[in-house]
Amino acid sequence: MTMPRPGSTTDRAALTAGTWGLIEGTHTAPAGAAQALLVAANMTGTPPAGHQCYVDSATIRIGIPEVASVDLYRRPITTPTIAAYDFETADMSGWGAPHAGVAVRTNSKSHQGSWSYQLTSDGTDALGSHVETVKILCTPGAEYMVDEWIAGSSAAKDTFAQLRFYDAGGGFLQANNGIGKPPPGPGAWEYRWAVGTAPAGATHMTLLAVLDSFPTAGDTIWVDEVRVRLVNRAAGVRVAQGLPANAVYDDWRGVISGVPYEYRAEVRSVIGTTVGGVWTP
Numbered sequence: 001m002t003m004p005r006p007g008s009t010t011d012r013a014a015l016t017a018g019t020w021g022l023i024e025g026t027h028t029a030p031a032g033a034a035q036a037l038l039v040a041a042n043m044t045g046t047p048p049a050g051h052q053c054y055v056d057s058a059t060i061r062i063g064i065p066e067v068a069s070v071d072l073y074r075r076p077i078t079t080p081t082i083a084a085y086d087f088e089t090a091d092m093s094g095w096g097a098p099h100a101g102v103a104v105r106t107n108s109k110s111h112q113g114s115w116s117y118q119l120t121s122d123g124t125d126a127l128g129s130h131v132e133t134v135k136i137l138c139t140p141g142a143e144y145m146v147d148e149w150i151a152g153s154s155a156a157k158d159t160f161a162q163l164r165f166y167d168a169g170g171g172f173l174q175a176n177n178g179i180g181k182p183p184p185g186p187g188a189w190e191y192r193w194a195v196g197t198a199p200a201g202a203t204h205m206t207l208l209a210v211l212d213s214f215p216t217a218g219d220t221i222w223v224d225e226v227r228v229r230l231v232n233r234a235a236g237v238r239v240a241q242g243l244p245a246n247a248v249y250d251d252w253r254g255v256i257s258g259v260p261y262e263y264r265a266e267v268r269s270v271i272g273t274t275v276g277g278v279w280t281p
């Protein structure tokens, strides 16, 4: 018998004979740890002679590290919001018919406030189910950004934001997809965005939330905080550096200047990686 090494943790599952099963776990290296060892296959329960197990795709990777410090950036709001949808009122006139599914406003789940927009796929289109706004005026050559929060019932189905552009006759011209990926877990919210330049002849655009990856009947997404505006590439100025996690910062210039500002946080982890936050008024 091999004794567990200091700090070792076991993730186990009883598997059905002849079928593959995913076994995974998340663990924090204890103080003083310098190395990690992945024991990919360990049959327990005193297996009889000849008992076999197979291992494939054994990986070990760094999870989400602890926050070390936060920098705060500020910039003037030079591209105001053109349209925004939070679903807090019963007015759904900004949305058209859903595609390959049924969509309802719901207070069973929300990212902002109490309400969101829920799309349940009917599984009739392998290319995806989506909800789409009504057409919004746009200017050819202008660069737009839609951003939104999407939750998905399945951690195996991609979701993404999309911009679509139409001509004066309502004809479809172009679609711009954001990055598609599954939610971080079943029912968990994640930020999605898409950027696109309105092509020549475009007079209108729509904003979409798409459920991809061959949705089947019953697959569900929830959408909240959908907004669109012109792209602003200004990096802003850093107004605070090295804040601890969950810090509160009073930006006096922002208060007294009268200029409408927006802010974003840039988070540095204990292992030196950085991730930038969303610009928020």
Ligand SMILES: [Ca+2]
Binding pocket: 086, 087, 088, 110, 111, 112, 113, 114, 115, 116, 224, 225
């Ligand atoms: Ca909401």
